[in-house]
Amino acid sequence: MNKKTIVVGAGASGLFFGAAAPASAGGDILILEKTDKIGTKLLMSGSGQCNLTHAGSIKEFLSCYGESGSRIRKCLYRHNNLEYIRFMESLGVKTAEREDGKVFPVSMDSRDVRQALLAAASGNSVTIMKNSPVKAFKTIPKGFEVTVSSKGPGVSDAAGERTFTCRNLVIAAGGASYPSTGSDGSVLQILRRDLGIAVTDLRPALAPVYVQDYPFAELSGISFKNAGLRISDSQGKKIREASGDLLLTHRSFSGPLMLNNSRYINAGxxxxxxxxxxxxxxxxLSRIKGACGGNNKSAVSFFAEEFGLPKRFVSLILGSCGLSEKKLSSMTGxxxxxxxxxxxxAVFSVSGTGSFREAMATKGGVALDGVDFSFMESKTQKGLYFIGEVLDIDGNTGGYNLxxxxxxxxxxLDAIYT
Ligand SMILES: Cc1cc2nc3c(=O)[nH]c(=O)nc-3n(C[C@H](O)[C@H](O)[C@H](O)COP(=O)(O)OP(=O)(O)OC[C@H]3O[C@@H](n4cnc5c(N)ncnc54)[C@H](O)[C@@H]3O)c2cc1C
Incomplete structure (x- = not known):
């Protein structure tokens, strides 16, 4: 089958592509999806509520993609958060901004987002073929040949595979986190092998952080509105300082502060x-000293009240120092x-960060040096494009990845159709 454009992957970016395609072009767009489902990760996003994007100036977005933000400036500015919100509303998805700036569909249901994108793609006559795992690419004169292995009904021929040709090949196959959704990073090896595309090493991003002798298992669920974090390497060299909301879970540190900084943290x-x-x-120290004279309060009550901390947390921290029974007035210097x-x-030794099964994004992927971000096109292969998480771009939590x-x-789409 010959199509003008083949998109590999019917996840978030593949669906955005199909839904926003010009209606006149849709009949010539084929989306090949490996699994028997569409937009699985999109459905999971925001715990099923789908944090579409973030409010505020698009300029502020640039610092939310690690060191890569400046590379994608053009693409973010050209199609910014306001345009995205308007686009979703034009598809019938009403959106609302939360106090923390996160933008969700009013229904708080990611199924509505997927349904709207699917309906728009279908209205544009885009074809989506499920059960179609792409296993090989080949350059041919004026385009590409894409081989799909036989899987499920309707895709197998006698040789157990099917080939398609296209002028434009758009890779929208995602990263490697939550591999059960179909995005397992394997397309990157195929790109490297068949088209010589440079790929950077993959690692989990937006992952919880595990430390040795984690003491807060019983305090799971307690969060801190604005905590500070300093990361040092195994030699003690400072890597980064940050602040943000922290969550204690049963086994790890989590919340935006840890998730967003997990890309910088390694075991050791x-x-x-x-x-x-x-x-x-x-x-x-000065606040303790200023308050201690003749103060008969327990140290636990003092710290809880003075710093607005939960008493259970203060008891545990002071207990670990042997000070939970102390009165403030009796504390020594x-x-x-x-x-x-x-x-x-409080210092902790990192034992590791969460695996791809827990991470919400992937650091690594198609190397950014090889991509022209004015068009999302490969610098070495004309007509080859990359969109979404298959690129070495990982955004912070808060809607930046979608x-x-x-x-x-x-x-x-601009590059191919205008
Ligand atoms: C639990 C969780 C919650 C999240 N919450 C949010 C959130 O609230 N807000 C936010 O901004 N981001 C969130 N993210 C991140 C966001 O979902 C992803 O960044 C986004 O889905 C990436 O879109 P994508 O199209 O690049 O990849 P994906 O959505 O992963 O889609 C890739 C598709 O390609 C298919 N594919 C892979 N290989 C092949 C192949 N060889 N042949 C054919 N098809 C193939 C896969 O099956 C998949 O369907 C969350 C992620 C997770 C895991």
Whole structure:
């Protein structure tokens, strides 16, 4: 079968591509999807509520993709968050901005987002073929040959495979996180093998952080509105400082602060957490010293009230220093210092970050140096495009990954159809 454009992957970016395609072009677009489902990761996103994007100036988005933000500036600016929200509304998906800036469908149901995109793609006469795992690419004069292995009904021929040809080949096959959704990163090996595309190493991003002797299992669910984080490597060299919301889970540190910074953290690193940010060890110490004279309060009550911390958490921290039974007035200078450090500079040794099964995004993928972001096109293979998470782009939690899926899909459509 010959098509003008073949898209590999019917996930978020493939669906944005089909839904936003010009109606006149849709009949010539074929989306090949490996699994028997469409948009599986999109359905899971935002715990099924689908955090579509973030509010605010698109300029602020650039710092939310690690070091890669500046590379995708053009594509984000050209098809920004406001345009994306308007596009979803034009498809009948009403959106709402939460207090924290995250934008969701009003229904808080990702099924509505997928349904709207599917309906738009179908209205544009785009064909989506499920059970069609792409296993090989070949360059041919004026385009590409795409081989799909036989899987499921309707795709097998006598040789157990089927080939398609196209002028434009759009890779929208996602990253490697949550491999059960179909995005397992295997397309990257095929791109490298068949088309010589450079690929960077993959690692989980937006993953929880595990530390040795994690003490907070019983406090799972407690969160800190704004905690501080300092990451150092195994030699003690500072890698990064950040602040943000922290969540204690049963086995790990999570929440936006840890998820967004997990891309910088490796096993053997040290994380220093400030639970009372922006206070520092010395400012905590001065507050204790200022309050201790004749103060008969228990240390637990003092810390809980003074720094707005949950009592269970304060008891555990002071307990670990042997200070949970202390009255404030009876604390020695040394004990005060120990307590100040435990709240403002608690140090943990990292045992690892969550695996691809837990990570919400993938760091690594198609190497950015080989891509022209004005068109999302390969610099070495004319007519070959990359959109979404298959690229070495991983956004912070908060809607930034779906925004990139949208912006890159629209930029690619511009390149092919205008
Ligand atoms: C639990 C979870 C929650 C998330 N929540 C949010 C959120 O709220 N907001 C946000 O912005 N981001 C969120 N993300 C990230 C976001 O879902 C992804 O970044 C986004 O789906 C990437 O879109 P994509 O099209 O690049 O890849 P995917 O959506 O992963 O789609 C890729 C598709 O390609 C198919 N495919 C792979 N290989 C082949 C092949 N060889 N042949 C044919 N098809 C193939 C796959 O089966 C898949 O259907 C979340 C991710 C997870 C895992």
């Amino acid at each position: 690193f040290r994380v220093e957490i400030n639970f009372v940010f922006p206070y520092t060890v010395s400012s905590v 040394c004990e005060m210092e120990t307590a100040a450090r435990a709240f403002a500079a 925004q990139f899926a949208y912006s890159s899909a629209r930029t690619c």
